[in-house]
Amino acid sequence: MDDDPDTCSALRLLLEERGAVVLTASSGREARPVLESWSPSLLVSDIRLPEEDGCALVRQLHSLDRFRTLPAIAITAYDVDRGRIAEAGFQACFGKPVLPEDFVTVAASLVHKEPRN
Numbered sequence: 001m002d003d004d005p006d007t008c009s010a011l012r013l014l015l016e017e018r019g020a021v022v023l024t025a026s027s028g029r030e031a032r033p034v035l036e037s038w039s040p041s042l043l044v045s046d047i048r049l050p051e052e053d054g055c056a057l058v059r060q061l062h063s064l065d066r067f068r069t070l071p072a073i074a075i076t077a078y079d080v081d082r083g084r085i086a087e088a089g090f091q092a093c094f095g096k097p098v099l100p101e102d103f104v105t106v107a108a109s110l111v112h113k114e115p116r117n
Contacts, residue, residue: 001025001054002046002075007096011044011075014100015107026050028057035061040070041111047076047085055088062089071110073103 001024002008008024015022023038025031027050043061045054054074061067074085077096085093092106 001027001031001044001049001057003027003049004046007046007075011098011103014104018104028052031057035067039066042107043070043072044107045072045074047074047080048078055084055090058089073107073110
């Protein structure tokens with residue numbers, strides 16, 4: 001999830017090349033209907049989004065039983081408080097531009113940790 005279409009496209013291509021099924025959204029409002037009918041293995045979210053930041057969205061998702069253990073990666077173009085990001089429920093954070101191989105390695109490790117309910 002990112003409000004920058006170029007970032008969404010680049011991350012989508014990067015993950016799809018490695019066999020992932022990827023759905024994108026530009027905001028929490030756009031993502032919520034998708035999440036009602038889809039259970040992703042990983043959430044990737046920009047921190048600064050229109051109307052609601054990524055931290056608020058991840059906190060809300062993790063409060064729901066269905067998404068309680070959903071791994072999440074934050075991406076941002078800004079200096080951020082990494083403690084705030086971890087406290088919100090993100091397991092990793094990448095600055096933009098994202099280094100592809102590092103991102104894929106971390107994403108794969110989060111997806112393959114433990115089975116989700």
